[in-house]
Amino acid sequence: MPSTTECTAAHASREVDPSPTLHVRSRRFGSFEISRASIVEIPQGLVGFPQLRRYVVLEHRPGSPFKWLLAIDDPELAFAVANPCELVAGYEPPLETAARLLETDPNDIALLVIVTIPRDPTLMTVNLMAPVVVDLRTRRARQIVLDLPHCPPDFLVVPSRVAARA
Template sequence: MRIETKYFGEVAIESTSVLDFPSGIPGFNHETQFVLLDFPDNPLFQILQSTTSKETAFIVVNPYHLYEEYTLNLDESIIEILQLSSEEEVVVLSIVTLKAPFTSSTINLKAPIIINSVKNKGKQLIINTDEYPTRAPISPKHSSKVKGE
């Protein structure tokens, strides 16, 4: 199938790569079908692109590439919604907010995107504590403290 994308124009995607977000993403509840697109020549970042709305696209990154000590616990409701049966199925992504210069960009550690990579189901998890910020520096070395910012 072919979709229009925000950053790459029209692209061909496999229907088997479509991710189902049954309740959408907060603020985009009507958007329930997404696909992950790779950035050419940059394996760290991806685009979480809506399959139905060209303008609905989020730059995402695996937070563990930037914050190795990042941890989260998935409660039973998330495990059930995403039909998770093992840790190996879990993909965690954080939404990036781009700023100029790039080193002042941030990632949202408080509301990670959780994906079951086998069943292609996703959900944005809102962590209901102040343990992690919504605007963590994209360059951890520029911050001596992440938790509770």
């Protein structure tokens, strides 16, 4: 059993940062402060990025349906995301399933889908198969993988719906 001195010394290096903000620096977005309360925690990470668990949602520009999901622990990594209901006509998200997985009320969740924007924006797609479900109360999220025929990983977005608002 460690002595009191060893225990105190071991814990001295683990001070809690009392600051309500966190400084983030990224080549794409520059240097800025975010509120710690705005951090979205994804305990299992995103598919392909299990080690990255803390994100912040950044606006693309006012009125745009697009946002950025920036990895706080690797700020050079950001995903273009959007609310699928704003881009896909008739999309019926599986809110009950998503809420059950997060153990929350369906009214307390938001859905984001990852957007792929190639050089030719008319070929833009969204991943309806693996939406990110965010509990707006707790700021915890989870990427769920759906096995539904109407939710492909590369749903082509109709450019005319997006062009005026991007």
